[in-house]
Amino acid sequence: MLRLFKKKSSDFFVSIGSGINQIPLIKEAKKAGFQVIGVDINPTAPGFYHCDLKIQESIEDYHNIYVKLRELLIDGKISSIMTKSYGHAIVTTSFLCEKFGIPFLPFEDSKVFLNKKAMRNAYLNLGIKIPDNIPITSKTKVDALKDSIFPIVSKPATGHAKNNVQLLNNKLELKNFIENKNAEDYVFERFVAGDEIICCGQIHSARFYPILLSDKVKTPAPFFVDIMHITPSKYKYLLDEITSIGNKIAREFKIQSAPMIMEFIVTEKDELYMMEAVPEFGGEFIPDIMVPHSTGYNHLLGAIQSSAFYEFKANMQKLENSPVVIKYITSENGILSSCSIEAIRKNESVIFYRIFTDIGARVYSPSNNHHRIGVIVTKGKSIEEAIAAAQNAEQQMNIKIKTEEENETKLGTTL
Incomplete structure (x- = not known):
């Protein structure tokens, strides 16, 4: 069990x-006794x-944030600076931690994590x-490329989540891609077949401690959107290599x-291919x-204690965890016409739920x-039970999507 530390009322987080996604971190800081300064x-x-x-x-303007924090702290001490966000929020956190002498990531290295090429x-x-890597530029003569390099995965050189990640299956698709986008802004990689996994952990004193390993389920090519996360992972026997x-x-x-999220592809031969590693909590709940x-x-709380007091107690569960499934709700193009949370x-079996879209909004x-x-x-006694519980809960929500034509017909009838 993690212990709470008593602090002076002038200690700030x-x-x-x-x-909304930052609220769990803010609440933990409050429970730990800090006064919290929010930035947004x-x-x-x-x-x-x-x-x-x-x-x-x-949150990208770290210079102005620093000036305002100095103005606020006539009497008081900043003990920890953290974010549950990603991208430029990590750069800002790094800059401020360096200014206030709080352990994190050196500012000069923080922007490297935003650059996939670096x-x-x-x-x-x-x-x-x-x-x-497949060297592709706007001047590449696509017809001269070998067919054996396909399929290719294109990724923005900077970016987050699955925005603009796409599978290019052949020369025609690559040619269309280059004609419509600046190839120099993208990274092109050979497609690696396999399962994706996520390792969630904490770095303390320059040492990585794994906390949770989960398996990822995605939509089919070409976009690879995350639709389910499952734990315990069937690849937990690779944990020592992942920790290394x-x-x-x-x-x-x-x-x-710093918290750390690492994403890998695991091939049929149990080879680990790094997809991404970032010093952040990660999203996806x-x-x-x-x-x-x-x-x-x-x-x-463990991350807060590592940052504020430089004390950290590793997860002693050794990843022998109970089955939990995160299932995302997706749809076809249309209008969200019905969704009820009363039944669940x-x-x-349902631990948490959230609807991101309002009734009447366009969905894709x-x-x-x-x-x-x-x-x-959802949770269950087994992974299969947890998955079934999530599927059942989605059915209970009575989610209905209308095509735009159906919606326009209803509006016309009403008028």
């Missing part, structure tokens, strides 16, 4: 971001409700397997204290919902993670 550009950010002080500022070089230098990779990254980037309900371990509120067949319309998290 800074939350970079105050949106949105004056009505829902996390502000739980904060003692707020700074209305873009990270590919880092992985190669560390001896970490990654998919082969995490330690290499922690040492290479001189990370003293893994750190704040799946981890505690599956392992009993409080990942958010008393469902004991998923080409990226932002097109998912909701999420259900």
Whole structure:
């Protein structure tokens, strides 16, 4: 069990971001006894409700945030600065941690994690397997390429989630891609067949500690949108190798204290190919919902204690966790016309649920993670039982999608 530390009332925790997904981290900081300073550009950010002080500022503008924090702290000390967001929020957190002497990631290295080309070089230098690079530019003569290099996966050189990640199966698709987009802004990799897994962990004193391993289910090609996360992972026997990779990254980037998410492809021969490693909690409801309900371990509090007190107690469960499934709700193109949560509120197998889309809103067949319309998290005595519970809960929600033509016909009838 993680112990709470008593702090002076002048000890502050800074939350970079105050949106809905940041609230679990803010609440843990409050429970640990900190006064919380929330930062967000949105004056009505829902996390502000739980904060003692707020700074209305873009989370990317670390210089102005630093100035305003200095102005606020006439009497007080910032003990921890964290974010549950990603991308530029990590850069801002790194800058501020360096300014206030809080262990995290060196600022000079923080932007490297936003650049897939730079990270590919880092992985190669560390001896970490990654998919082969396919050198493609806007001047590439596609017809001269060998058919054997296909399929190719295109990824933005900078970016997050599954935005604009696409499978290109042949020369024609690649040619159309280059004609419509700037190839220099993308990374092109050889497609590696296999299952995807996510390792959620914590870096403390430049050492990586695994907390949870989960298997990922995606939509078919070409977009690979995450639609389910399952734990325990069927690949937990690879944990020692995964931990070794995490330690290499922690040492290479001189990370003293940070959550870490690593995503891999596992081939039929049990080869691990790194897809991404970032010093963040990760999304997908893994750190704040799946981890505690599956392992009993409080990942958010553990990270706060590592950052604020430089004390950390590793998860002693050794990943012998209970079955938990995160299932995302997706649809075809249309209008969300019906969705009810009343039926699942008393469902004991349902741990958590959230609908992202309002009734009457346009919905899309998923080409990226932002097109998912909701999420259900369930538990069970077995993985199969947890999956069945999630499927049953989705049916109970009575989700109906109307085509735009059906919706227009209804509007016309009403008028």
